[in-house]
Amino acid sequence: MMGGPRDLLVRYREGDPDALDQLIAEMGPRLKGFFIRQGAQGSTAEDLVQDVFVRVLNSVQGYRPAGRLDAYLLRIARNLWIDSRRKKRPISIGENLPDSEAPQEGPVAAAERKDRAVILRQLLAQCDPMTRELLELAVLQRLPYQEVSSILGVPVGTVKSRVFYSLRRLRDSASSLDPSREGEDS
């Protein structure tokens, strides 16, 4: 979703009634997934998505399309998430993820019981917050490294190398937990 003359927010500001519906349909699920993967519960995630859109629509008159619109929305979402975490107690990683494992259950036992997707979700949830946020923006949300660098405030080269090493480490961990696919990913 690129910013520019055909930007959905610009179209909405110019009075296009379908632009907002299209924006919600495209970005709403992505934003909700972002919040849930960061650790929010389902209802809280949807409230936060509401807050993102309210904030965007309230400042739509001063909006200037520069860069990607999805990066703009994800930047707002990240700031909102940080603000909401400051107001509440700190959570443990993956506490609210829907399919996260119980703490006493070992990763090997979980791997035997659940499928590959669950393993991947669990591994991502167990990453440190910085890595999780990085993979979320760069891999799951498919933002360019430049945008990720701008949102996270780290150099582009650092983003590239961290994405590369984090993905490789995650892939190795997934292979070790999934004996049926061991050797396929390497």
Next chain:
Amino acid sequence: MTHSQLPEDLQAFADELRLAHPNEGLSPDFSSRLLREQVPVWSFSSALRQNRLVRMAAGFLVLLTASVPVLAVLSLVIEPEITVPAIGFDLPYSIQNIETEDIPVVETIPPYVPPLAELLDESWRAEVEKQNEAQSSALEFERFMALPAYFVPGLGWICRQ
């Protein structure tokens, strides 16, 4: 896009990771709730467009603001007529008509000082000098008599002076 910058093996894993994390659907009433929560934000431009009073107030403000430099320039260009008020008074009568006053001439008598030689004549002066010499001689004798003296056999009285 980032996925094209990854190596192929990691690209496959990234796709797999993406498939394992599907996006979450929103509730059906999300849009209606969003419209309800949307607070109308006051902005000057929108108020200017919609409110006639705001337009009038803004116009008046602009007029006042612009009039200050204009008036300042005009005050420099157009020089005002300076009328200096005359300061003074009018005499109730003509100076020519003032009568001259007759002042009588006062005659003074200068003091007379007689010459000193007439007061101190030579005879009086010689008498005073004689008395002074006698008194100084008497004083010299009294001072000599007051000095200690020693009697030395064979030499007589010796005055230590």
